[in-house]
Structures are given as C-alpha cells and as structure tokens.
Amino acid sequence: MSFNLRIVLVEPLYQGNVGSVARAMKNxxxxxxxxxxxxxxxNEARALASHAWDVLDGAKIVPSIEEAIEGADVVVATTGIxxxxxxxxxxxxPYTPQELKEKFNGTNGTIAVxxxxxDNGFTNEELKLSDMIVSIPTSDIYPIMNLSHATTIILxxxxxxxxxxxxxxxxxxxxxxxxxxxELLDDIQYPEHKKEKTHLMFKRIFGRxxxxxxxxxxxxxxxxxxQQLVK
Amino acid sequence: MSFNLRIVLVEPLYQGNVGSVARAMKNxxxxxxxxxxxxxxxNEARALASHAWDVLDGAKIVPSIEEAIEGADVVVATTGIxxxxxxxxxxxxPYTPQELKEKFNGTNGTIAVxxxxxDNGFTNEELKLSDMIVSIPTSDIYPIMNLSHATTIILxxxxxxxxxxxxxxxxxxxxxxxxxxxELLDDIQYPEHKKEKTHLMFKRIFGRxxxxxxxxxxxxxxxxxxQQLVK
Numbered sequence: 001m002s003f004n005l006r007i008v009l010v011e012p013l014y015q016g017n018v019g020s021v022a023r024a025m026k027n028x029x030x031x032x033x034x035x036x037x038x039x040x041x042x043n044e045a046r047a048l049a050s051h052a053w054d055v056l057d058g059a060k061i062v063p064s065i066e067e068a069i070e071g072a073d074v075v076v077a078t079t080g081i082x083x084x085x086x087x088x089x090x091x092x093x094p095y096t097p098q099e100l101k102e103k104f105n106g107t108n109g110t111i112a113v114x115x116x117x118x119d120n121g122f123t124n125e126e127l128k129l130s131d132m133i134v135s136i137p138t139s140d141i142y143p144i145m146n147l148s149h150a151t152t153i154i155l156x157x158x159x160x161x162x163x164x165x166x167x168x169x170x171x172x173x174x175x176x177x178x179x180x181x182x183e184l185l186d187d188i189q190y191p192e193h194k195k196e197k198t199h200l201m202f203k204r205i206f207g208r209x210x211x212x213x214x215x216x217x218x219x220x221x222x223x224x225x226x227q228q229l230v231k
Numbered sequence: 232m233s234f235n236l237r238i239v240l241v242e243p244l245y246q247g248n249v250g251s252v253a254r255a256m257k258n259x260x261x262x263x264x265x266x267x268x269x270x271x272x273x274n275e276a277r278a279l280a281s282h283a284w285d286v287l288d289g290a291k292i293v294p295s296i297e298e299a300i301e302g303a304d305v306v307v308a309t310t311g312i313x314x315x316x317x318x319x320x321x322x323x324x325p326y327t328p329q330e331l332k333e334k335f336n337g338t339n340g341t342i343a344v345x346x347x348x349x350d351n352g353f354t355n356e357e358l359k360l361s362d363m364i365v366s367i368p369t370s371d372i373y374p375i376m377n378l379s380h381a382t383t384i385i386l387x388x389x390x391x392x393x394x395x396x397x398x399x400x401x402x403x404x405x406x407x408x409x410x411x412x413x414e415l416l417d418d419i420q421y422p423e424h425k426k427e428k429t430h431l432m433f434k435r436i437f438g439r440x441x442x443x444x445x446x447x448x449x450x451x452x453x454x455x456x457x458q459q460l461v462k
Contacts (some may be wrong), residue, residue, distance in 0.1 A: 025379050031372040051373050093443060098391075106324050137391065139260040145383075149255050152380040153387050155327075156367070188460055190453070201449055209440040215432055222421070222429060229419055230460055 003104065003163035006032040006112040007151060008068045010126065013118045015041050018173060019048030019056060020148035026052035027152075028159040033059040034068040065114065065129055072112035072209060073168040077122060077130035080143050093204075094135035096107065097157040106164030107210060110171075113154055116174075118147050131174075131207025139192060169216040177216050178203055180223050187230050235345040236389050237263040238382060239299045241357065244349045250279030250287060250381030257283035258383075259390035264290040265299040265343075296345065296360055304340035307331065308353060308361035309381060311374045325366035328388040336392050344385055344451050349378050404447045409434055411454050418461050 007025060012018050018041055025033060033055055034227070041056070049056040062068050069075045079094065095103065104111060114130060117124040136153055140144060181202050185195050211219070238256060243249050249272055256264060270286070280287040293299050301308045310325065326334065335342060345361060347353040349424055358364070367384055369376060412433050416426050442450075 020377060020380070023373075023377060026373045027369045027376050027380070029372070039450045048377075050377075051364070051375070054255075097387075125262040126409075128420055136387070138258045142257045144282070146254060146279075146281075146379075147249060148377075149251070149258070149380065149383040152376075152383055156384050159368070162266060188456055190456065198453060201446060205440045205442065205446065206436070210434065212277070215436060218425075218429055218432055225419055225421065230457070 001008055001028045002108060003157050003161055004032060004110040005030050006034060006072060006110055007155070008034045008036065008065070008112050008114045009147070009151075010036045010065060010068075010114060010122065011117045011149065012115075014040050014147075015039050015045035016048045017118065017147040018059075019045035019050075019052075021151045022049040022052040022056040022059070023042065024152040024155050025059045026055050026147055028155040030155060030159070031055050032060060032110075035059050035061050036065055036068050037061075037063060065126055068095070068114075069112045069129065069171070071110060071171065073171045073174070074104075074111045074132065074210070075114065075130045075171075076111060076132045076134050077127050078116070078134050078154065078205070079121060079127070080138070080145070093208075094133045095208075096137055096152050097134060100132070100134050100154075101157040101160055103208070103210065104158070105161050107161075107168050108141065108163055109160070109165045109168035109207035113158075115151060117146060129204075131203060133204075166210075167213060169211040173213065173216045174206070174211065177206070177211075177220055177223075184223050184227055184230075187227050233265060235341040236261050236263060236386070237303060237341055238386070239267065239296070239345045239353045240269065240378070240382075241264045241267045241296060241299075241345060242348045243269050243346075243351065243378065243379075246276035247279045248349065248378040249290075250276035250281075250283075251282040252382045253283040253287040253290070255379060255383040257286050257388055259386040261386060262286050262289060264342075266290050267296055267299050268294060286392075296357055296416050300343045300345075300360065302341060303343035305342045305363065306345065306361045307337075307342060307365050308345045308358050309347070309365050309367070309385065310352060310358070311366065311369070315362050325364045327368055328365060328384050331363075331365050331385075332388040332391060335389070341391075344389075346378060346382060367450070385405050404444065405437070405442065408437070408442075408447050408451055408454075410453055415454050415458055415461075418458050451459070 007016060009021060018038060022033060025031060038061060045056060046053060136145065136150055182199055185199060238252065240249060240252060249269060253264060257260060269292060277284060278286060367381055412428055416430060
C-alpha cells in the first residue's frame with residue numbers, strides 16, 4: 001500500500017479544463033482521474049492535456065459520485081469560501097490544502113478529492129458523501145477559481161506527502177460504521193430534526209480523525225453494545 | 232498584507248494564459264501585473280480573465296525585463312526543475328514556493344516574480360537579473376507546467392502570509408466530554424478489561440479531530456441521551 005490521490009471531477013462543463021487538469025496531474029506524478037458525467041472530450045481537451053494524454057485517456061468515466069469514490073478510504077470535497085456561509089453543518093469545518101497535506105502525511109490509502117461543477121459546485125446531497133471539506137483561501141471579492149487552478153493547488157500540496165506506516169481504515173468499513181451510527185440514532189429515538197445533522201457530524205469528525213482499522217472495529221463494538229442494551 | 236507582489240510575464244505567447252493569470256491574481260487579491268512584449272490580447276484573454284478584466288486592463292506593458300522590475304525590492308525568477316541542471320551557478324539554490332513564503336513572511340516591500348516564455352523559459356542573461364530562484368517541485372517525467380498553473384501556485388503561497396485560525400473547543404469542555412464517556416462506559420457495563428483502552432481511543436480520536444465547541448456540546452447531548460435510556 002502507498003498513498004494514492006484520486007482526482008474526481010463532477011460533471012465538468014468545459015473540456016479544456018479536463019485537459020488542463022490531466023496535465024497538472026502529470027506534472028505532479030498523479031494519474032488516477034475519474035470523471036462523473038463529463039462534457040465531450042475532444043481536440044481541445046487533448047490540446048490542453050499537452051503531454052498528459054495518458055492521464056486523459058486513462059480517465060475513468062462513471063455516471064455517479066458513488067461510483068467515483070468506490071474503493072477510496074477518505075473522500076474530500078472542495079468548496080469555495082462563499083459556499084461556507086450557507087448550510088454550515090454540511091460545509092464545516094473546512095481545511096486548507098496545507099492542513100490537508102499535514103493531516104495525511106505519513107498515511108497509506110486512497111484519498112479521493114472531489115471538484116464540483118464550474119458553475120454550480122456541489123449540491124448539499126453530494127457534499128454529504130464526503131468525510132472532509134477542503135477550501136482554498138481566496139479573495140472575498142472574487143473567490144471563484146478556474147477548475148484546473150484549484151486542482152493544481154491540491155495536487156501541489158498533496159504531492160508533498162510522504163507515505164508512511166499508518167494505514168487508514170478502509171472506506172468500506174467506515175461505511176458500515178456510519179450505517180451503524182444511523183441505526184443507533186433511530187434506536188435511541190434521537191430527535192428527528194437533529195438526526196441528520198448529528199449523523200453528518202460524526203462523519204466529519206471521524207473523517208478528520210483518520211480512523212485506523214482497529215478503531216473502526218472498536219467503535220462498531222461500542223455502538224453495537226449500546227444498541228443491544230437499548231433494544 | 233504588508234507586502235506587494237508583482238507578477239511579471241516575460242513574452243507570453245498565448246493570450247489565454249495571460250487572461251488565466253489575471254483571473255488567478257484576482258482570486259488571491261493581487262493586481263500588479265506587468266507584461267514584457269506580450270502576444271496580442273484579444274477576446275480569448277478577456278474570456279479567460281473571467282471577472283478579472285480590471286487586472287487584465289490594468290496590466291502594464293513594457294519592452295524589457297529591466298523596466299518590468301523597476302521599483303521592485305526583490306526579483307525572483309521561476310524555473311523548472313530541468314532548468315536547474317544546467318548553469319547551476321545561475322539557477323541555484325532554488326527555493327520552493329513554500330520557502331519563498333516563509334522567507335518573506337513579515338516583510339515590507341515589492342517582490343517581483345518573473346515567469347518565462349511558455350516554450351523557452353528565460354535566457355541565462357535574463358535569469359541574472361533576478362535575486363532569487365524559485366522552482367516548483369514537479370515530476371521528473373513531465374515537469375513543464377502550464378504558465379497560469381505555475382503562477383497560481385506562487386500566488387497561493389504568497390497570499391497565505393496571514394492565515395486565519397479556527398476556533399477550537401476549550402480544554403475544560405473536552406474534559407467534561409471525556410468524563411462523560413467514562414461514565415457511559417460504566418453505565419453500559421462495557422467489558423472491564425477493554426474500558427481503559429476504549430476510553431483512551433476516544434480521547435485520541437477527538438484529539439486528532441480538533442473538535443469545535445458546538446461539536447463537543449452535541450456529543451455530550453448524544454451521550455447523555457444514551458445514559459438516560461440505559462439507566
């Protein structure tokens with residue numbers, strides 16, 4: 001195992017951006033590119049990919065974010081600063097790209113970083129699929145970055161990561177843990193109007209904490225025991 | 232910000248790149264753009280500048296690097312990794328963008344950062360006009376970055392000189408949370424021999440996650456509810 005970065009572009013509208021992202025990926029020695037329902041990729045994408053046709057041609061095209069993040073251990077969504085002001089519980093707390101690098105330094109596993117549409121970013125439902133939020137600190141006056149520029153900054157920061165000994169918990173086990181928490185919130189009759197927020201909060205906290213495999217098992221045992229007692 | 236960053240593009244060949252650079256500058260709140268003998272700037276430059284027409288229109292056009300760096304206190308030239316292998320005395324030592332940021336933290340004055348031609352970079356004579364060299368750490372296989380991508384990384388690093396701080400939960404509230412978890416482990420008759428390890432695990436996880444004040448309150452509410460039900 002080693003550190004693998006997957007770049008996921010969600011419904012990119014402009015093929016030039018996709019080509020530019022492929023080029024930037026190759027500049028920083030990454031190649032795992034997944035495109036969710038992309039625009040048509042033709043000559044302009046290839047021209048802007050420059051010498052990174054291998055990355056562009058190797059991109060996996062899928063119809064949903066769920067498929068794009070399959071096999072990833074941690075899912076990170078990028079949002080603009082302006083987005084942070086609405087739906088705080090979904091978008092907080094945001095990490096800077098540098099903090100993301102520090103967080104994953106010395107770990108093994110696959111991190112998928114998601115980039116939203118050029119015009120509309122992500123829906124809230126899409127953002128809930130992520131374990132962590134990263135936001136590039138930009139100007140308040142004009143925070144909207146070009147898609148390939150935003151990607152370049154993430155690639156630049158995360159290319160500085162040294163893979164280490166620490167194995168991240170697998171995405172699949174985390175998914176089971178989160179389902180477990182969902183059930184538990186039902187079992188303890190947690191107030192309906194708070195349920196979703198609290199569930200998401202656990203996802204974010206455990207996402208930030210970068211759980212180790214044994215911790216996930218212990219947490220599941222802990223929650224399982226509570227469930228038994230409550231029932 | 233206590234310093235002024237000037238971006239100097241030397242004989243850029245593609246107007247799209249100039250427009251993209253203007254946009255990235257505005258994203259990071261910079262506006263001092265100087266172009267040395269640029270290509271024609273027409274519709275494509277304006278399209279890619281997006282909402283940064285003010286930066287593009289405000290760009291100063293000059294016939295020489297000497298004029299472009301007039302009034303700058305420090306001149307930094309960007310070179311690719313490959314360039315470092317030749318003419319070492321001119322190109323060494325290269326700073327990373329991050330080192331550049333650290334270097335200029337807390338200083339006053341104007342730094343001019345020069346970017347060379349998309350195809351041929353700088354001549355040695357031109358490089359000698361710079362006080363420092365910065366080089367973005369890239370792949371050996373394909374180190375040649377798009378001009379606006381390279382500029383974006385420099386802007387990103389140098390804009391970060393005063394990063395903000397996230398409000399963390401107070402130690403006292405965390406302590407209450409951990410006491411709470413300890414009581415809960417008793418209440419649910421968690422196996423005695425595992426109790427201490429599991430308690431510590433929560434401490435580690437929540438420590439790493441750097442909880443926010445509101446999250447601590449929600450967690451305590453959650454655990455309190457379980458306690459009520461279990462008793």
